Amino acid sequence: MIYLLFIVVNCGYLSLLSKCRKLSLGQTLLFGLPMLMMWSLLIGGQYNVGTDYFSYMEMFVPGANLAYVNESRGEYAFSWFVETCQHLGVYGQGIFFVIAAVWSVIYLYIAYSLVGSKYIYLFLFVFIVFTGAFNNQMNGIRQYFAMYLLWLAIILIRKKRYVVSIALFVVIPFFHQSSLVVMVIFPVLYYWVSEWRKSTWLYGILVTGMICSLLISDDVIAFFLPYFDQYSGYFGSEKMDSQKSLLILTKYVCMPLFLYAIYIYPRMDLTNYQRKLFVFGLCGYAFKLSVVSMSLVSRLGLYFELFSCIPLVYLLIYLKMNSRKLVYILVLIYLLLPYSLKVIMGNTGEYSYNFFLSLN
Template identity: 30%
Template structure:
């Protein structure tokens, strides 16, 4: 119930604070926005940072934060940012649990930066999708380092429209790679961001359809078979090994539940005039969602797909934003929101398990 109550609070809080921000005389700068959103991200920090024994990596990170040797992360994987933060706060005597708060603070800082980059009062719709659909909010402890990189790269991609700087994007990728070396794989994505041609209706539908078919047919497994011999040794356990937790059967099918909404979004956005920025967000979101679906079949590639999680909800955000701003479409927006709320309610209340069953150091 904790997670679901947090969802309701987050939607209400974001909507109200964005309203205050839009009406205030405060400088329309990120720092002002971040301070204003303190009631939101502080609650998130208390909830997520205070989790206990959640996810597959909790005790691994707890031991690292306590006293484990982390030179391997710096020497072998060049994850300098992660090691520097851990060494600094361990040196200051911070207890292991405290470092979870530190890394979640980084995550939520960049999430607030994403909300600020959207520059619209409907950012609460993005928060709804972020918590209900992206899975990031609940799954962050299953790869804390990589999720730090996910937030950073997602912000760099979404804010690319306002800055149009290839160098800036690559610098953010380098920063993200300091948390998780896999972030380097997102460097080529900058060429997609810089492409001025936007995705239309049929290309959107085609990409999604192909991605679903490839995932169901297991094409990504064939790719992994071809490149397995070239993977670094420390990744071998993730491919048909003890750490391979690839989605199978019913769990994989559930990932396709919301494909119809994306197809509806493609049809809607093709018939309505989108702003240049919304068209940009919609296009990169469709590509991200297609990549996400394509990578579902294999655990190793699925981890690469994490980088598209926060981007993949952008098409639905653009769709719901336009429905909400249109009086005639607002009821359908509310219906979609109700479906997503019900979905999250089932996962966190009626059938809560694993990362969706809140376990805390507070009680």
């Protein structure tokens, strides 16, 4: 229930802010402090979240041996981050709070860059209830660190902050090596496929993702697994197998909304850049669908989570701007209902919540 409370409080607060005059980035960060603090407290304060929680806690204590991420995985940037926190006197659960705070600021900066201050509340709503990233992020800290930095680097390219962006692209693989694969896929989808803007092409992209999700399975991964021994422990694990059917089902739930967004797309008042983002986000959703049946590779689909929100956010903005109130509310309910069921009825794994102080 605490996640639903977070949505109500923060989306409501940001919605009220949206009624003010257009805010600058600095003003948005300032007035967004309550949301940033709640995000940091909620996510950073989780206890025993994910399968690697206690492994990370062992890394975060003073004098911890970080050879695992340095020598076996080459993820030196993450170990540097941990060592920097420890040098500043932050240990254990405190590092989780720092990580959550960093991610929340990056998220707010990206959301502002994509939709401005007026519709951040819609972006936050879709990001939480649709992607699952908000609940899952502490279940894969190194990968989500790479994801947030990659999303930031892409936004900075648009802002012509090339030096910072290039520096991030260099650093990102040293948080999680899987980002190297995505760095090849992203430019293809962003600079080439995103130019396919006819509705027939967009429907085709979506259908292709659906077909791939039905035809491609873990058998493909089993063939290549011997070449990636460091990830073999995740393959075929009971946790991943038990979640696969539910994961696939939840990804298909939003298919009608994407189809509706494509139908509305020609009527949306979007700039050329926004149309590129719409198609890129659609490609991201299709890619997530295409790999969702493959337990290990499905992790690559996580890199597209933030941008896959964009078609749905633009759909909601269109409905709101054109006084389609009933449809607008129905879409919000359609998005919220599956998430609410997972939080209230499922209440397991990343959708359950334990605060670290309540267990001490």
